[in-house]
Structure formats: C-alpha cells, structure tokens
Amino acid sequence: MLHTFSFHIHTMPELPEVETTRAGIAPHISGKAFAQVHIRQPKLRWPVNPDLAAVLSGQTVAAVSRRAKYLLIHTGAGYLIIHLGMSGSLRIYEPGQHPPPQKHDHADFEFADGTLLRFHDPRRFGAILWFAGALEHHPLLQHLGPEPLSAGFDTVYLQHTLAKQKRAIKLALMDNAVVVGVGNIYANEALFQAAITPTRAANSLQAHEYTALVAAVKDVLQRALAAGGSTLRDFVNSEGRSGYFQQHYAVYGRQNENCPRCGGLIYKITQGQRSSFYCPQCQH
C-alpha cells in the first residue's frame, strides 16, 4: 500500500547533463581569453591549484570537450579539467550582468570580454584541475573505458571485457574502466530495460543479454540527452540555478512501488554501498 508521494526529481549531473553543460557553455567561452579567476573555496574533491589564476591568465579557450564526466577546457598550454561531482553546475553570465556570488559559488572564471563562467557545487564533490600534459597521460583519464554512446562500446567489447569478472553486473557497469558515464541511476534503469537482475555475475550473461544491455545503456543515455536538449534551461539569463533535467525513472528510487511493466513490487537492495532497484519478476 502506497502512503507517500515521491516525485523522483533528481538533479545530479549524470553524463547527459555533463554533455549538455558542455554544449551550453562552449559557444560562450570558445575563443575567449581568461582574464580574472577567483577561487573562493579551494577545498573541492581535490584542492584547487593555488596558482590557477596565474596559470590561466591570458590563455585562450581553444575548445570545450568532454571525456566521461570530465569537462575539458582546452587552451594551447593545457587543460582545465572540471568535474561536477554530484551537485556541481556551471553557469554563464554575460558581460556587465554578474550577480554577486551566492553560497556555494566556489569559482569564477571571467574572460577578457566580460563573460563569466561560474562554478557552483554545494557538496563539493566536484573538481577543478589544471593539467599541462597530454590528456591520455592524465591519471584520472588514462584508464577509462569507452564512451557509452561510442561504437567502441558494443556487445563484443562488453562480453570480452567482463569474461573473467565474477562481480555483480551492476558494479561492473558502474566501473569507469569498463564503460564511462554510467552512474547509479542509469545503471539501474539500463538493467531494468535489459531485463537483467543487477546481482548476476558480470561474466554470466548470455550473448543476447550483453547485446540487450549495451543497447539499453545507449538508449537510456540517449533518451536522457534528447530530453535534456529540450528541457534544460538556458545557461544564460535564466531563472533557477542549473536547470538539470527533471526525469521520470522506471525503477530508480521506486522501492515498494509497482513495476511499470508487470505491476509487481520493485525491490531495493544494496550493492557496493549503493542502492539498487529492480523488479524480480521482469529481471532475471
């Protein structure tokens, strides 16, 4: 019996949000030169380089890309690497329209034309790093698996990669060395869509199940990305802080509710200190 309402609105930056953030800020900062950099709170996931302002001074943004959930702001001299953690967001403010910083506005990057890129992150699981080397050599990036939406993430790859792994399939799916960008929400949703129980050993799936899982991962992320493109608020001059997607999930956060497919009860269990949600009738 249901005696509470939940809306299942989650605002943490998963890969679709990070990609949308990339697309949102890129046109506003590309080709522009860093002018002022203010770090108000250097205690993030890792301490922000105290020399960051000096390092960035005068450098120009050559491109804004993304690898996994890392945003990469390229300059000729290196990369500003930004991770949004689980509560981070970026906003653009136009020249002459910079509101005073609010609580948790930890960093400001002001460009020569007056454009402001502001980093906001209540829980401070995010990161702002500078790296002057080749990206493939960065310790955080060098062991990453393929992008989930790339051709490299396919049935053959997944089956081969997991061939000797006895851990649960959900834990493998959330491992960045296997495939990047699949957080807890989308791991749960993809396994539901592929009708696979999250506790199955990673190497125990049948060939058609690896195929279904790859397709499901791509589908849930692609649909979130598509939804984000239409529902995300503008990064400039908008009400509200970040405008992350408001999405509806099939099983995530729905323990004790009815499965949208069979009507049975959705279960919640813990795997690797994370919540897993699944339908024991639909997932095998």
Added chain:
DNA sequence: CTGTTCTCCTGTGGGC
C-alpha cells in the same frame, strides 16, 4: 589483481 570499505560534503526528509 580482485574485492571490499572508507571518505569527501551538504541538502533533504522522516521521526519525535
């Protein structure tokens, strides 16, 4: 190498 546990942090919501 594999598997497990800990850790960072603050907003939210339930219980009383």
Added chain:
DNA sequence: TGCCCACAGGAGAACA
C-alpha cells in the same frame, strides 16, 4: 517549529 540523524552519491584511496 526545531533538533537529531540516516541517507543520497562519483569515484579515488586505502586496505584486506
């Protein structure tokens, strides 16, 4: 209305 506390989570670090 307020206090206390469990919980949420990305992902590296530490440890077994």
